[in-house]
Amino acid sequence: MQKIISTFIISCCMALGTSAQTTHVLFETSFGEVEVELFDDTPQHRDMFLQAVKDSVYHRALFNRVITGFVNQGGELDEPILEEEAAGVRKRQRLTAEILPQHFHHKGALGAGRDDNAEKASYLTQIYFVIGKVITSVELAALEKSKGVKIPAKQREIYSSIGGIPRLDGDYTIFGSVVRGMEIVEQINHVETDSSDVPLAPVVFSVRVLEGSSL
16 A cells, blocks of 8 residues: 555656756665655755765764654754754854756655754755645645745645645745655654654664766
């Protein structure tokens, strides 16, 4: 059943034109493998992520904040980044947002974390997989009213059947999507965590670029 759901997610995203991207990466996790395509029309985030992979940022890294029914976050946490910046240990660096309407927070989307900066610019070393939940038409209508937006019909269909986190749309950059192994992402989302959403048993992952990708 999980594989059927995963295939359905992939098919829906292909229908929205997010397939056939030139760069695919493999997350090798302690639960299994997850293949992700990186979007060509978010080139700065694609290249930022690939540079981080090259620099071993995502070699034996951790999913260090797992919120059931919301996201699996990996890489660096907000707190040490902001503390080191405030102490002058590291230079404050953010990547300009590449927020595009066709890339939204459906289940299986890959996004870049950020702090509350007004420009919505992304951290260089923090990513998250969207889990979310199925959203009713009433909830979507209320969200449209509160945010003053119109959610496209295809996106409404996916949010109401597969799920996601539509309230984050327009505020964070989505730069990739799962194409294989969504069941692994879901398994990780159900690990036991402490009161700070940190997994009780480390969830380790490494990322490598798949052969045949254009860099």
